[in-house]
Amino acid sequence: MYQMHCLRDRLGLSVLGLEMAEGVGGTWYWNRYPGARCDSESHSYSYYFSDELLKSWTWSERYPGYAEILRYLNFVADRYDLKRSFRFNTKVLSAHYDEQANRWEVCADNGDRYRAQFLISAVGNLSSANIPNIPGLERFKGHWYHTGQWQH
Known part of the structure; x- marks a missing residue:
């Protein structure tokens, strides 16, 4: 989100983020199982590019849970109107560079195609369960859950 803010709001570039999730948050969007929390101190999740932003948020815990981190990320996204530059519920299927056009062509799961001079691949490696x-797991009769596939 900070990169989007800098490219769009500081450099004046046209920026579009394609996001598979319904909202911002990255790993904290996907990993919302009971008890999920960070193992880093809350201040490490804070954005430090703005004193005003730093002063406008107070963490409630030293090691916050996923819900508070997600609230903070949404707070920042709303504060800087970043969500307008995302296409949520949009999964990238492919991206290839067209050397003749000198542009990237990105294909999404909804059939949309995007062309761009620059491409930043932020693949979200924590959004897919490993x-x-x-x-013998196939013989287990009970329910089993992977935290990366928790039913939100």
Whole structure:
């Protein structure tokens, strides 16, 4: 989000973020299982580019839970009107560089195609569950859950 803010609001570039989720938050959007919290102090999640922003948010805990981190990220996104520069619920299927046009072509799961001079790949490697191969799991009769696939 900070990169979007800098490119759009400081440099005046046209910026579009394609986001698979319904909202901002990255790993904190996807990992909302009961008890999820960070193992870093809350101040490490704060954006330091604005004194006004720093003064306008107070963390309630030293090691906050996912809900507070997500509230903070939405607070920042709303404060800088960043959500208008995202296309939520949009999964990137492919991106390739067209050397003749000197542009990137990005294809999304909804059929939309985007062309851009620059592409920043922020793949969100924590948005897909890594399910281990556990012998015998298919015979287990009960319910099992992976935190990365928690039903929000």
